[in-house]
Amino acid sequence: MNDTPLSARVHAPERLPAPQHPEAPVWRGATADDIDAVHALFAAAGLVDHPTYTVPREEIADHFTLPHIDPSRDTVLAFGADGELVAASSAILHPSRDTVAKVILEGTVHPDRRRRGIGTVALAWAYDRALQHLGSIPAPIPGEVAMYAEERTTDAAAIAERIGLSTGRWFTTMVRDLDDPVPERAAPAGTRLVPYAPERAMDVLAARNDAFRYHWGSLPSVEATWRAFVDGPYLRPDLSSLLVEGDRVVALCLASVNEDDWAALGEPNTYIDLIGVVRDRRGRGYAPTVIARTLGAARDAGLRKAVLDVDTASPTGALGLYERLGFAATDRSRVLTRHF
Template sequence: MTESTLAERVGAASDPALPTHPDIATWRTATVDDVDAVHAVLAAADAVDHPTWTTPREEVAENFALSHVDPARDILLAFAPDGSPVAAGSAMRHPSLDEHVHVNLIGAVRPDWRGRGVGARLFGWQHARAEQQLAEVGGADDPAAHLPGEIHVYAGEKDAALERIGTTHGYRTERWFSTMHRDLREDVPELTAPAEIELVPYSADRAEDARLARNDAFRDHWGSLPSPSERWQQFVGGAFLRPDLCTLALDVSAGGGDRIVAFCLASVNEGDWEVLGPHAYIDLIGVVRSHRRRGLAPLIIARSLAAMRDAGLGMAVLDVDTESPTGANALYGGLGFTAYERDRVLVRRY
């Protein structure tokens, strides 16, 4: 908590003016009918920036559907004279107001429109909207208004343009995340669960238990905030989660209540198979704090890797905080994962 409010720290933050650019025919905020326009820009950018994974249309639609997102204020589009979308960006504040107020920026410029300064104009609007979102939190007597504020944007290691633009707005690289691959043709270790632990695949009736376990496990992770029910249901009830490839560790000891104490949740998006071939993405790995240092993490990962192999997949992919205090990098390396590429997290704090 701070004595000053976010509004005082941010300063004047009115509705950001729409950008101007000589090559852009129209800048406007989004409507619910713009899911395809935003997805078209992101898909074109994905193919160049990180061809091993793409942004599913479903993910864009989910963002539009979130109750705390207002497309008319939080999402911006730029259109060429021929009416095609060439840039899209958003500023979305996380609904949690526990430890800090967090806004995430996502944006892209179509590759054939880069190098003209469109991205700088887009980012300027996103930054201004993010500051406005911070300043709008609570009133002077609301404890949330006195929380620290931060704005995050992810940039690929080779994305010098975004790093440069972010730097001009006061953002600094605070963390690196590494994408790691694991060849499933290599032997998967066979590990035995302790007597008080039962390993089971994910099932929909465990959705809330899994959310609570996730929030406990990630409470001390850098940049993490509790996952709200709405967003969690989009994830576990979406088109890509593969329950058969997921692993839950249940505490079946006396008094354990069969609660989830560790989890490995994985998804499959066949739209990403063109470059890497058939593979699964491990979205979340976690152990609740009361059950750490019992060997549960390698146990649940090994079971999920075996399930992926048995399902005919050739590779597992995950992302990890390179400075994770949990020792995740060494854990994944010991299970056969190798680093492939990195992303930086640019942060502006208030």
């Protein structure tokens, strides 16, 4: 590890002036009053950028309640002369900073206002805000700026590359037809296969963090963000599966349902958010066991498809596992990063 404090290695601007663009005369930080407008902006952009899924309003609203985010400083909104919100850009410092400080860049431009340079200045602002975040970390830990982009959003990737980010990993969306037979798998000896229950939330968090400890780009979840996910409106405990040894959760498959995505995908579906096995229990068939239960529960609930995303280069062999379970690749997305 580099013994030099991250704050000494990152050259961050002291001040962060508002971006300037002739077609967006007003730029300002976000407030909770902007949630609906930001949601509408992402909905319009999503029809072009990722037509098979939507960004829920609740996900945007979380940015105004989570303690590690200051929307007034971490997000900038751009308004046209008519007062319409035309772009949003943000830089969010991940709350877990024990081993690495990671800033995620997010944002979009309304499809009607693209290829005019608005996205370029908006992302440049977010990158400078990311540098401010990293420059505030006195610990001698690595720093990282990351941005996710769908394969079809080549303009966004090109802008990110111009500010110094490069593609570090590809992820693949995979879909399974639940009309196809779902193999049943019994719980291995000494374990119990049960649905997720809210009282197990922190045990499942511990299992999740152990399972993903060395996964590329993954950082530990903290209680605030975890609670926003598991206590939110989309997680389906009845579809989510746990494998338990005694009181210890050793494998998990957490699934959610957002009915707004059904029209986009064409059929009722569930999204599998997380699949993980704790590190000292791998190689025992635990992952396909929890996945099979979730697929069967989703089928029995009347859903027609299951969707997940996978790191195409994962050393766990996840891609091959999902293929063997009947998932087929559809879209791809990339993660662009810069390390400090």
